[in-house]
Amino acid sequence: MTDTARTLEILERLIAFDTVSCNSNLDLAAYAAAVLADCGFAVTRLPSPDGSKTGLYAEKGPAGPGVLLSAHTDVVPVEGQAWSRDPFRLTRGEGRVYGRGTTDMKGYVASVLALAGSAAQAELREPLKIVLSYDEEVGCVGIQQMLERLAPLLGSPRACFVGEPTDMQVAIGHKGKAALRAICHGQSGHSALAPDFTNALHLAADFLTELRALQEDLAAGGAQDAAYDIPYTTVHAGKMSGGTALNIVPDRAGVTFEYRHLAADRAEDILARIEAAAERVSARYPAPEARIEVEQYNAYPGLDVPPDSPVAAYARKLARSSTSTKVAFGTEAGFFARLGIPTVVCGPGSMAGQGHKPDEYLALDQLAACGAMMDRILQDLTG
Template identity: 40%
Template sequence: MNLDSNSATARRDAALDMLEHLIGFDTESSKSNLELIAFVEEYLKSLGIAYVKIPNPTGDKAALFATIGPNQEGGVVLSGHTDVVPVAGQAWTSDPFKLRREAGRLYGRGACDMKGFDAICLAMIPEFLNARLVHPIHILLSYDEETTCRGPLDTIARFGTDLPRPGAVLVGEPTLMQVADAHKSVAGYTTIVHGHAAHSSKPYLGASAVEAACDLVTGLYRFADELVAAGDPSGRFDPPASTIHVGTIHGGTARNIMAKLCEFRWEFRALPGVAQNLALQHLEDYAAQVVTPKLTRYAADAFVETVTEVEVPGLKPESGSVAESLALKLARSNHTITVPYASEAGQFQLAHVPTVVCGPGSIDQAHQPDEYIDIAQIEMCIAFMRRLATELS
C-alpha cells in the first residue's frame, strides 16, 4: 500500500466527502435510515463488496453488514450506528444536515456521534481491498443506538450461521481514539401510579397518585445516596458510583382533586458487575412494603406499575482479550479507559465476542448544537485503520 502523504491526504478527503453525504441524510432515531442505507448499498456495489441488509421488524429501518476480504470466521467488525439525536430546540448556527468545514473542524449532526467513524470505515474500503487481507474486515452499520441499542441484535443473532462469526469488535463511538474497555449499563423505566380521584377536602375518599409518586421518587434518591456511599471499587469511573436519575414527572388534573394518575420516567446506570435491575428491584420492594399499603388504605383499586423501556447492557473489562490487545496495538497505547456513556458494545460482549470502544472525536461534542469533530481526529482514525489493514494482511 502507498502510505505517502499524498495518499493520506486523498484518503482524508475521501472520508470528508463520505461524511458530507452521510450527514446529508436526516436519520434522527424517530425517522427511517433507509435512504442512507440505500446510498451505502450503491457505494458497496460500485466496489464489488458483498453485503447483507438486515431490516427491522417494521421494515422502516435496516442494518447493513459488509465483508471485505475472505468470507470466513474471525476477523474484525467495525461497528457504527447511523441514527442521530434530534436537533429540535437546539440553536445551530448552520444547517445541521449540511457539513460545514471551519478552522479545522467539521460541523453537522452526527459528525462526532458517529457518522465520522462510519464515513472513515466506508472511505477506507479501497485501501482494505488493496491490502489483500488474510483475515476479513467487516463493517456493520446499525440503527436505534440513541434510543435502545437494539439495532445490531438481529445481525449478532446471525453470527456463526449465515454470517461469519467475528473474532473481535471495535465500536467506533467517540473516545479521542483511546481504547475503552468498560462502560456502565443503562436501564430506563416509566413508573405509573394509579390512584383514586376524590375531592381534596376529604382525603379518606381517595388515593393521591401524586403523593405516592413523590414518595417513590424520594425512595429512589435515598437509594441513590446509598449507591454513592458504596462507590466504585474499580476506581475507574466518573462519577464513581452507579447512578439513579428521575427525568420527568407528570400527574394530577387540578389542585383540589386527588390525582388519579401520576407517572415518572427514570433511569439507572450501573457499574460493571452491578445487577442491571438492582434499582428496579429496590423500587418494587419499597412500593410493596411502604407505598402501596398507604396508597390502598381508602382505595383498594389503587396500584403501582413500572414498565421497562430500555435495557442496554454494560461493557465489562476483559483484560488481555483479542479486541483489547489489537486495539491497544493499533492505537499505539498501553492503557485502557472507561467511558461515561453506554453503547452497543455490551450487546456484542453478551454474544461472547470480545469488544472494545475506540473511535474519533470527543463525547463532549456529541448531542450538542453545532456538533463537530476535529479533522485531526479523522486523520488519527485513518492511520489506525491503515494499521488494522496491515495487521490483518
C-alpha cells in the same frame, strides 16, 4: 493508505442525510450499501420490523474470524439548539468539519467506508466485517432488533471496534442501563374531600423518595470503579406526571426513571430492590386501589473488558495508545460482548466536547488518526 479526501467526500454525503432517529435512514443505508457493494463486499440488509429503517451487515474476504467494525447511522435532533450553520451540510474551518453527526458518529462511518475502498484493492487473509445499525440514539433499539438475524452472520471475530467518540482512546468499559416506568394508582375524587381519597401523586412522591434513598445507598455501599467520573451505579428520575385538574384528586401518576449500573452491581439485583421499594410504598396506603406497577421498557448491557485482555492490547497497538479508559455514555458494544466477541470502543472526536451539541464538529486530526488506525487494521488483515 486511506485517502483523507475520499473520507471527507463520503462524510459530506453522510451528513446530508437527515437521519435523526425519528426519521428513516433508508437513503443513507442505500448509499452505504452501494459503496460497500462496489468495493466487493457482500451486503445483507437487516430491516426494522416496520421496514422504515434498515441495518447493514457487510463482509469481504475469506472465511474466518476477522475483525468487526460497528457504527450507528442515526443522529440526535437539532431542534431547540442554536446552530450557526446548516447542521445537514458539511462545512469546514479552523482544522474542523462541522455538521450533525460529524463526531457522533458519521465521521467513523466515513472512515469505515473509506477503508472499504482500500480493502477493495487488497488481498485479505482474514475477513473484514462491518455492521451499521439504526436507532442507537434512542436506547440501542436498532441493534436489539437486528441481533437475531445478525448473530449468525457475524461468526466469531477476534476483535470488534465500536467507533463511538473516545478521542481515539481505547475504552474498555461503560455502564449498563435500564429505562423504567412506575405507574402509581390511587383514587379519584373531589379535592374538597381530598383526605378521603388516595392521591396517586403521593405514591409517586414517596416512590421518588425511595429511589433517592437507593441512590444514596449505592453511592455509599455499592460497587465502586474509579475509572468512571461517577464511580458508582446511579439511579435517576427524569419525568413525573399525574393529575388532570386542580380540583380532582388524581388516581394515576407516572414516574419515568433509569439506572446505570456497574458490572459488579447486577441489574437483576437493582431491579429487585426497585420493585421492593414499590411494594413498600403501596403497603403504606390502605385503599385497595393503591399500588405501583414497575415496567422496564428498555435496557442495554454494559461493557467491562480487563485492561490486560488480548483485545485491549490489540486495540491499543492499533490506536497507538498506551492506556485504556472507560466512558460515561452507553454504546452497542455490550451486545457484541454478550455474543462472545472481544469488543472495545474507539473512535474519533469527543463525546463530552462535541457530542449532541449545536455546531457539532470533528477535528481533522482526529479523523486522520482514525484513518491511520483503519490502515493498520487493513495491514493486519492482509498480513
